Amino acid sequence: MSALEVNLDHTQGAFTLEVSFAAPDGVTALFGPSGSGKTTLVSLIAGLRQPRHGRIVVGEAVLLDTAKRFHLPPHRRRIGYVFQDARLFPHMTVRQNLHYGRDLAPADAVHQDESAIIELLGIGHLLDRRPAALSGGETQRVAIGRALLSAPRLLLMDEPLASLDQPRRLEILPYLERLCREARLPIVYVTHDVDEVVRLADTLVLLNQGRVLSCAPVETVLGDPALQRLTGRHEVSALLRASVQGPPEDGVQRLAHPAGMMHLPVANGLRVGASERLHVKARDVALATGSVRGLSIRNRLTCRIVRIEPQAGVDVLIELDAAGQRLASLITKEALVDLALAPGQQVVALIKAMTLARASDR
Numbered sequence: 001m002s003a004l005e006v007n008l009d010h011t012q013g014a015f016t017l018e019v020s021f022a023a024p025d026g027v028t029a030l031f032g033p034s035g036s037g038k039t040t041l042v043s044l045i046a047g048l049r050q051p052r053h054g055r056i057v058v059g060e061a062v063l064l065d066t067a068k069r070f071h072l073p074p075h076r077r078r079i080g081y082v083f084q085d086a087r088l089f090p091h092m093t094v095r096q097n098l099h100y101g102r103d104l105a106p107a108d109a110v111h112q113d114e115s116a117i118i119e120l121l122g123i124g125h126l127l128d129r130r131p132a133a134l135s136g137g138e139t140q141r142v143a144i145g146r147a148l149l150s151a152p153r154l155l156l157m158d159e160p161l162a163s164l165d166q167p168r169r170l171e172i173l174p175y176l177e178r179l180c181r182e183a184r185l186p187i188v189y190v191t192h193d194v195d196e197v198v199r200l201a202d203t204l205v206l207l208n209q210g211r212v213l214s215c216a217p218v219e220t221v222l223g224d225p226a227l228q229r230l231t232g233r234h235e236v237s238a239l240l241r242a243s244v245q246g247p248p249e250d251g252v253q254r255l256a257h258p259a260g261m262m263h264l265p266v267a268n269g270l271r272v273g274a275s276e277r278l279h280v281k282a283r284d285v286a287l288a289t290g291s292v293r294g295l296s297i298r299n300r301l302t303c304r305i306v307r308i309e310p311q312a313g314v315d316v317l318i319e320l321d322a323a324g325q326r327l328a329s330l331i332t333k334e335a336l337v338d339l340a341l342a343p344g345q346q347v348v349a350l351i352k353a354m355t356l357a358r359a360s361d362r
């Protein structure tokens, strides 16, 4: 059964949104360029705008069905909404802001464990402060806590990191990762950052000019040329699945991939035997035609060239098959000629950088 079903037809000024998708449980990222309709879509789900026609179902609850003239008002939809700017009440302490969320929960809602949410978001030491005395990242964590305490059936997060600088983003991402992993409710997460999609989401809804270009597991959409067109060539990337081998040694975790052993620096060891997803950007993959000696790059996978696709400018995109998994490499046309690469040829992919992505079975 789908956790979220959305069918909407909406016009505002010259912009028309016509979307239809069904997302499974877990985290659904809404991804698309500026002006593609992401905020419009989440505000329609929240009930803050009224579509011309539409139907929205969360789990078994129908929130909107225009064919039956049924519109649940926003305050009865039980949706937690986290905005780009946190919108905390400035005159209330963090604790009072959280309790405001808790008091919105309907009497018959499943009781939310307040201390577990405070612990999850790492905001226990902030409870007596007012929003003016919080950093941007702390403010957003409190806003998420307030939304969770209202016992929502769906959590909507509209670019919660957009107003933060890079260090604050990196500080809050681990909290979001934990939340996305442990939350027992569907989450819709708006972003235009592929890194956030890969770290947080299970399903990706790709939006452009008010239309859904695709709705599929993140792994599938990452290889979709439509995503590449919307993000620009430098964002072409792939997810590799590898299994955790033993405890880390000197802070390096070994992961077995069918095309070769991978080595990943980690702060904490991963569960031995777990299947993890590793995000690899095409620009971080170099190629060699034979065995390589005297090179510091340790992550080397034996691959076969599937396709060579010239890009605008000096680059070519090489699509690779890594023991049945897709990988991409961005190299220069000059390198392509020098190495005399051709489809079907065996090469060694040298992976210069990769990050741990969200694993569906963690």
Ligand SMILES: Nc1ncnc2c1ncn2[C@@H]1O[C@H](COP(=O)(O)OP(=O)(O)OP(=O)(O)O)[C@@H](O)[C@H]1O
Pocket (backbone or CB within 6 Å): 012, 013, 014, 015, 032, 033, 034, 035, 036, 037, 038, 039, 040, 041, 192
């Ligand atoms: N109240 C409104 N009236 C008329 N047009 C609007 C209104 N709000 C938004 N739009 C237009 O609707 C389109 C979609 O806007 P929306 O804010 O949903 O995009 P978005 O994908 O969230 O963009 P961004 O990533 O920049 O936040 C844009 O063309 C915008 O100019």
